[in-house]
Amino acid sequence: MSLAELQALERDHVLPTYARFPVEFVRGEGAWLYDDEGHPYLDFLSGISVTSVGHCHPHVVRAVTQQAARLTHTTNMFYTEPAMRLAQRLSQGSLGGKVFFTNSGAEANEAAIKLARRARRGGEIVVVEGAFHGRTYGALSATPQESKQAPFAPLVPGFVVVPKDPDALRAAVSERTAAVFLEPVQGETGVWPLPEELLRAAREACDAAGAALIYDEIQCGVGRTGTLWAYQASGVVPDALTSAKALGGGFPIGALITGPRLADVLQPGDHGSTFAGGPVVAAAAGAALDVIDDPALLRRVRELGERLAAGVAQLPGVREVRARGLMVGADLDGAPELARRALLDQRLVVNATGPDTLRLLPPLIVGEAEVDEALVRLRAALSA
Numbered sequence: 214m215s216l217a218e219l220q221a222l223e224r225d226h227v228l229p230t231y232a233r234f235p236v237e238f239v240r241g242e243g244a245w246l247y248d249d250e251g252h253p254y255l256d257f258l259s260g261i262s263v264t265s266v267g268h269c270h271p272h273v274v275r276a277v278t279q280q281a282a283r284l285t286h287t288t289n290m291f292y293t294e295p296a297m298r299l300a301q302r303l304s305q306g307s308l309g310g311k312v313f314f315t316n317s318g319a320e321a322n323e324a325a326i327k328l329a330r331r332a333r334r335g336g337e338i339v340v341v342e343g344a345f346h347g348r349t350y351g352a353l354s355a356t357p358q359e360s361k362q363a364p365f366a367p368l369v370p371g372f373v374v375v376p377k378d379p380d381a382l383r384a385a386v387s388e389r390t391a392a393v394f395l396e397p398v399q400g401e402t403g404v405w406p407l408p409e410e411l412l413r414a415a416r417e418a419c420d421a422a423g424a425a426l427i428y429d430e431i432q433c434g435v436g437r438t439g440t441l442w443a444y445q446a447s448g449v450v451p452d453a454l455t456s457a458k459a460l461g462g463g464f465p466i467g468a469l470i471t472g473p474r475l476a477d478v479l480q481p482g483d484h485g486s487t488f489a490g491g492p493v494v495a496a497a498a499g500a501a502l503d504v505i506d507d508p509a510l511l512r513r514v515r516e517l518g519e520r521l522a523a524g525v526a527q528l529p530g531v532r533e534v535r536a537r538g539l540m541v542g543a544d545l546d547g548a549p550e551l552a553r554r555a556l557l558d559q560r561l562v563v564n565a566t567g568p569d570t571l572r573l574l575p576p577l578i579v580g581e582a583e584v585d586e587a588l589v590r591l592r593a594a595l596s597a
């Protein structure tokens with residue numbers, strides 16, 4: 214089907230919630246996407262930090278096809294090996310508590326919000342300015358952005374917003390607080406690593422008040438910043454974290470992972486999901502972790518991230534670069550127009566998180582030559 218035919222179908226039959234670019238992708242391999250005419254595009258967005266193992270990684274494809282041919286779904290009333298093995302791996306490789314599987318990032322945060330309120334009845338949830346936690350009602354209520362929230366009022370009550378300031382955070386946390394939610398690196402609002410001082414203040418305030426510190430690692434986890442989990446780069450350990458995006462190697466799975474203290478708060482009947490943790494997506498996640506949970510790959514993420522950030526900083530018009538591993542944001546005027554030109558003229562897939570920030574999220578298996586090629590294409594898009 215031609216692009217024009219797809220656009221006609223969208224116009225007539227699809228709710229107009231997405232501003233799509235006029236490009237149809239039909240195939241992907243590694244860091245490359247191919248359109249309907251066979252043109253290759255260098256993918257430095259990875260489906261928003263989802264295809265971190267690259268497109269159609271053979272190890273993930275094998276795990277998924279083998280599992281799909283054996284058993285696809287049973288509901289969570291029964292046991293399947295991929296889910297139990299994945300839970301063990303996620304728990305042992307991070308906070309050491311227990312795991313609840315979901316189908317998406319927003320759902321992982323919903324589970325975390327329910328868990329926090331179950332631990333402290335009626336408690337407030339403290340979030341910081343610039344946060345993005347998802348689009349469902351609980352997650353949206355934790356996302357203090359006027360344009361996203363206002364049309365959908367009334368929201369879920371009991372959310373408190375504070376500036377990214379240690380003193381303001383400390384002042385907002387009390388015996389009334391159920392949890393503080395933080396993204397160690399804020400993604401959707403322009404790649405903002407939160408200062409270590411703020412993370413430390415959150416940890417201390419939560420300890421003093423008996424509240425839970427919950428990290429949203431949906432975008433910055435699973436190797437993106439050069440450690441398997443973003444919290445592992447700092448001295449601050451949360452009580453629970455949420456994951457999704459890259460967790461499934463391109464397949465939809467999310468998880469709430471707790472530490473020991475919160476492992477037994479949710480009880481039978483408290484929460485559930487029909488699809489979540491199904492054998493196919495759990496097998497995909499296991500295979501994706503085989504690829505990413507590798508010290509050599511994570512060291513490459515840190516090295517190539519530095520190379521990419523240094524290259525981006527030299528581009529004309531770039532005022533500031535913020536980077537953690539292969540999560541890179543560059544401030545410059547006209548970022549959305551630059552992203553559009555990079556895509557349509559240079560066949561480089563990148564995006565803008567707002568009017569002033571270009572965001573680069575290449576797959577973690579990217580090579581040095583591809584990093585350099587992306588910089589060449591960005592420079593060309595900038596000088597067009």
Ligand SMILES: *Cc1c(COP(=O)(O)O)cnc(C)c1O
Nearest residue numbers: 317318319345346347400431432
């Ligand atoms: C993408 C994202 C979400 C929402 O995940 P969905 O799978 O789109 O529901 C939540 N938090 C952060 C930090 C994200 O980047």
